[in-house]
Amino acid sequence: MNQSIQTLDVKIPALDESNYAITIGRDFLADIWTYIRAQWPKCMPFIVTDAELVKAGHLKTLLGSEKVPTYVIDPPGETSKHIRTVVAIIETMEKHFFGRDSLIIALGGGTVGDIAGFAAAIFKRGVPVVQIPTTTVSQADSSVGGKTGVDSSISKNAFGAFWQPAAVYIDVGTLSTLDDRQFRAGLVESVKHAAIADADYFAFLEQNIDAICQKDMSMLEHIALTNCRIKASVVGEDPTEKNKRRILNYGHTMGHAVESASEFKLLHGESVAIGMIAAGKIEAALGWVRDDRLERIESLLEKLRMPTRIPAELQKNTLLELLRTDKKAIGRWPRFILLESLGTTLCQDGQWAHKVSQDIVEQCLEQIY
Ligand SMILES: NC(=O)c1ccc[n+]([C@@H]2O[C@H](COP(=O)([O-])OP(=O)(O)OC[C@H]3O[C@@H](n4cnc5c(N)ncnc54)[C@H](O)[C@@H]3O)[C@@H](O)[C@H]2O)c1
Numbered sequence: 427m428n429q430s431i432q433t434l435d436v437k438i439p440a441l442d443e444s445n446y447a448i449t450i451g452r453d454f455l456a457d458i459w460t461y462i463r464a465q466w467p468k469c470m471p472f473i474v475t476d477a478e479l480v481k482a483g484h485l486k487t488l489l490g491s492e493k494v495p496t497y498v499i500d501p502p503g504e505t506s507k508h509i510r511t512v513v514a515i516i517e518t519m520e521k522h523f524f525g526r527d528s529l530i531i532a533l534g535g536g537t538v539g540d541i542a543g544f545a546a547a548i549f550k551r552g553v554p555v556v557q558i559p560t561t562t563v564s565q566a567d568s569s570v571g572g573k574t575g576v577d578s579s580i581s582k583n584a585f586g587a588f589w590q591p592a593a594v595y596i597d598v599g600t601l602s603t604l605d606d607r608q609f610r611a612g613l614v615e616s617v618k619h620a621a622i623a624d625a626d627y628f629a630f631l632e633q634n635i636d637a638i639c640q641k642d643m644s645m646l647e648h649i650a651l652t653n654c655r656i657k658a659s660v661v662g663e664d665p666t667e668k669n670k671r672r673i674l675n676y677g678h679t680m681g682h683a684v685e686s687a688s689e690f691k692l693l694h695g696e697s698v699a700i701g702m703i704a705a706g707k708i709e710a711a712l713g714w715v716r717d718d719r720l721e722r723i724e725s726l727l728e729k730l731r732m733p734t735r736i737p738a739e740l741q742k743n744t745l746l747e748l749l750r751t752d753k754k755a756i757g758r759w760p761r762f763i764l765l766e767s768l769g770t771t772l773c774q775d776g777q778w779a780h781k782v783s784q785d786i787v788e789q790c791l792e793q794i795y
């Protein structure tokens with residue numbers, strides 16, 4: 427291995443049978459193939475990636491001169507995240523005589539990771555998947571934690587399974603080719619992790635946001651490691667989201683409604699940024715805020731050039747209707763994840779997701795147009 431490359435390992439603690447290593451470094455994509463071959467010498471590798479990753483040269487860097495059966499998702503992105511892509515992947519594998527000794531390797535963002543992970547969960551009743559995430563969303567969030575799935579024509583992630591990866595390799599160098607808007611929006615998941623779990627990390631992001639936005643590689647390594655530590659510890663405690671894992675939904679209740687109401691013109695991270703401001707307004711309306719957390723969150727999101735107000739064209743009633751159909755709603759009204767302070771999520775009576783009246787939510791919505 428190239429000596430200048432730093433790699434770090436994180437383990438999911440609570441799942442002994444599915445502990446896996448997350449290796450983090452920069453510009454070591456070309457070495458990953460050797461690690462995979464060494465760790466799974468008896469497996470038949472099959473790669474799932476997308477057309478953008480091929481264009482950016484990352485597939486070639488990963489494989490060098492090796493020829494490996496590959497499914498290239500085209501067009502890249504959410505429009506291909508449906509069951510027909512999973513069927514096409516599985517049938518391609520069958521045509522190449524892949525069996526239970528297969529190893530699926532997902533090279534790409536959250537879309538590729540969710541599709542390939544789901545294909546791995548159901549192919550021949552489950553084969554291992556190695557995640558090689560290449561976006562700020564997937565390096566901070568989707569590659570760790572084992573949620574996989576695809577959308578139906580009616581809702582997101584309608585088909586899905588929990589399927590923990592066999593290993594995760596994060597090469598922050600791959601972010602150098604990622605579009606700036608996607609790069610920044612994905613960093614909102616880092617702000618989320620800091621806000622729910624680590625005040626020092628929040629201060630680190632505040633101090634270093636300019637270097638992070640300029641894609642300083644040592645900063646990107648540091649945040650990848652911290653994000654994975656936080657996500658792994660939450661997922662380790664509650665792998666199948668019975669309770670505590672729901673804190674990862676901070677900012678997402680309103681965020682999902684805003685994302686849908688914008689008909690996905692706003693990116694996920696941009697919508698979650700607005701959702702975090704909504705959560706802060708709710709905390710203030712409930713009288714729980716005695717600090718400057720909302721100002722600090724808003725200022726950090728503004729430095730990321732994220733929207734912090736709901737665009738005027740999104741109707742309040744549409745948002746309320748979308749909140750009623752939130753997939754985690756109880757009695758047609760969602761629960762909200764709220765902060766106790768910056769770096770600590772509010773837990774009351776053992777519950778991490780809180781009931782907030784429609785009146786308060788409506789008032790808070792009106793404040794953020
Ligand atoms: N499983 C989970 O826990 C989880 C968590 C968060 C998000 N998600 C899912 O992740 C998906 C979004 O993932 P995403 O934000 O990574 O977007 P994405 O995977 O759709 O990638 C965005 C765009 O960037 C391109 N791209 C990816 N990496 C690149 C690189 N290094 N250089 C150049 N272009 C690159 C892709 O081809 C695509 O066009 C959503 O479907 C969401 O539901 C899942």
Ligand SMILES: [Zn+2]
Binds near residue numbers: 567615678694698
């Ligand atoms: Zn998210």
